[in-house]
Amino acid sequence: ASFGNLSDRLATTFKNLRGKGKLSPADVDGTVREIRRALLDADVALDVVKEFTGRVRERALSDEVSKALNPAQQVVQIVNDELITILGGQQRRLEFSKQPPTVIMLAGLQGAGKTTLAGKLAKWLAKDGHTPILVAADLQRPNAVTQLQVVGSQAGVPVFAPEPGNGVGNPVRVAKDAIKYAKDKQHDVVIVDTAGRLGVDAEMMKQAADIRKAINPDEVLFVIDAMIGQDAVATAKAFQAGVDFTAVVLSKLDGDARGGAALSVASVTGRPIIFASTGESLDDFEPFHPDRMASRILDLGDIMSLIEQAQSAFDEEESRKVAEKFATDTFTLEDFLSQMQQLKKMGSLKNMLGMLPGARGMKEQLENFDESELTRTEAIIQSMTPTERRTPKLLNGSRRARIARGAGTTVTEVNGLVNRFEQAAKMMKTVAKGGMPNIPGMGPI
Ligand code: GDP
Numbered sequence: 001a002s003f004g005n006l007s008d009r010l011a012t013t014f015k016n017l018r019g020k021g022k023l024s025p026a027d028v029d030g031t032v033r034e035i036r037r038a039l040l041d042a043d044v045a046l047d048v049v050k051e052f053t054g055r056v057r058e059r060a061l062s063d064e065v066s067k068a069l070n071p072a073q074q075v076v077q078i079v080n081d082e083l084i085t086i087l088g089g090q091q092r093r094l095e096f097s098k099q100p101p102t103v104i105m106l107a108g109l110q111g112a113g114k115t116t117l118a119g120k121l122a123k124w125l126a127k128d129g130h131t132p133i134l135v136a137a138d139l140q141r142p143n144a145v146t147q148l149q150v151v152g153s154q155a156g157v158p159v160f161a162p163e164p165g166n167g168v169g170n171p172v173r174v175a176k177d178a179i180k181y182a183k184d185k186q187h188d189v190v191i192v193d194t195a196g197r198l199g200v201d202a203e204m205m206k207q208a209a210d211i212r213k214a215i216n217p218d219e220v221l222f223v224i225d226a227m228i229g230q231d232a233v234a235t236a237k238a239f240q241a242g243v244d245f246t247a248v249v250l251s252k253l254d255g256d257a258r259g260g261a262a263l264s265v266a267s268v269t270g271r272p273i274i275f276a277s278t279g280e281s282l283d284d285f286e287p288f289h290p291d292r293m294a295s296r297i298l299d300l301g302d303i304m305s306l307i308e309q310a311q312s313a314f315d316e317e318e319s320r321k322v323a324e325k326f327a328t329d330t331f332t333l334e335d336f337l338s339q340m341q342q343l344k345k346m347g348s349l350k351n352m353l354g355m356l357p358g359a360r361g362m363k364e365q366l367e368n369f370d371e372s373e374l375t376r377t378e379a380i381i382q383s384m385t386p387t388e389r390r391t392p393k394l395l396n397g398s399r400r401a402r403i404a405r406g407a408g409t410t411v412t413e414v415n416g417l418v419n420r421f422e423q424a425a426k427m428m429k430t431v432a433k434g435g436m437p438n439i440p441g442m443g444p445i
Contacts, residue, residue, distance in 0.1 A: 014072060051267070064078070107245060108239070109197065144193070192211065195207060200238040220246050221249050225251055228261055383406030
């Protein structure tokens with residue numbers, strides 16, 4: 001959601017190009033200027049914007065575009081490529097130590113979301129068969145230890161903390177003891193939460209650097225609140241100079257601030273973004289994929305994430321069938337209904353719908369979306385005959401009126417549902433065909 005405005009601006013820019021058979025240098029300049037303004041208004045750092053637009057401009061003026069069948073589409077493709085590049089290119093995975101435990105240290109300002117992230121990461125790792133332990137090396141804030149204990153119990157993961165009543169304690173010592181403890185108890189991942197301050201401050205930085213030196217972590221994750229805007233770059237640079245980090249975690253990506261931080265940090269620090277945090281619940285967390293994020297920004301949809309989320313809720317057999325149906329254009333409203341019923345198991349439908357291509361265009365519906373809409377949608381589909389569900393083309397005006405009456409709703413709502421369904425099915429089909437090579441567990445589509 002952080003990129004709402006940016007997405008809208010880029011969409012308008014591209015819309016102005018559409019239908020042009022050839023792009024003149026003036027068209028390219030105009031487009032690049034619009035992109036530049038949109039990025040700056042989204043709080044993307046100036047240096048990053050300059051580099052980005054420079055590359056887009058150069059490529060947009062090259063043969064790559066002038067020889068393309070559809071120059072406008074080609075420009076979207078270029079912007080997509082370059083967005084992926086500034087977001088770090090390839091997905092970066094967590095590095096595990098060959099000799100466990102793998103030590104992961106978290107650093108960042110107070111309120112950035114470190115403690116929450118510790119819980120999210122631990123839960124995610126535990127689900128994957130790891131045996132993580134959380135370490136409270138934030139002894140600055142009086143209730144930081146308690147907060148980590150709460151998060152730990154939510155995640156079902158133990159927390160190593162200094163005995164209460166021992167005064168302020170020494171975080172370096174706690175971190176070292178924790179690693180020894182983890183070795184003894186066979187915890188294969190140690191996640192060390194460290195103290196933050198509201199602003200960058202030398203003492204905090206030194207403490208973090210001391211912890212780092214003492215425990216020699218495999219990963220140092222710098223957690224940054226995606227909503228802090230222009231300050232992001234300076235903060236990231238300060239942490240890089242003070243502690244250095246191996247990767248970045250963007251938190252609060254669910255917020256509606258401008259989000260430029262997200263687009264600047266990887267470029268400015270040369271460190272990849274590894275995870276994204278998208279809400280307060282421990283499940284609002286995912287590995288970061290530059291290409292998927294670019295697609296979301298450009299409103300090309302994030303089908304891969306959608307499918308993965310679906311996979312975790314559906315069994316493999318089911319997922320395979322659905323993918324096949326998309327590819328062969330045999331996905332029906334009946335399937336849609338049964339999927340929706342399954343979806344109820346998997347948390348926020350709103351988040352999921354937001355990943356569909358064109359979701360920006362349905363912004364208002366999404367914002368006003370309440371989960372009871374699901375019930376209404378079910379009612380609409382249930383008012384259809386089985387034949388209608390399988391062949392939505394049959395749905396003429398009188399059938400739609402009958403269905404609306406049956407579901408206690410309006411024809412407009414019925415139309416809306418059918419349109420959404422058709423768009424989604426079409427898009428899924430294209431994507432499925434356009435090569436989603438070998439999704440694990442699904443086989444090549
Ligand atoms: P810390 O000081 O860096 O340890 O930050 P906390 O983990 O205590 O998080 C600060 C606040 O941000 C808490 O109220 C969290 O619930 C909230 N928070 C953390 N991550 C997210 C996120 O991804 N989205 C949203 N909306 N809130 C978050």
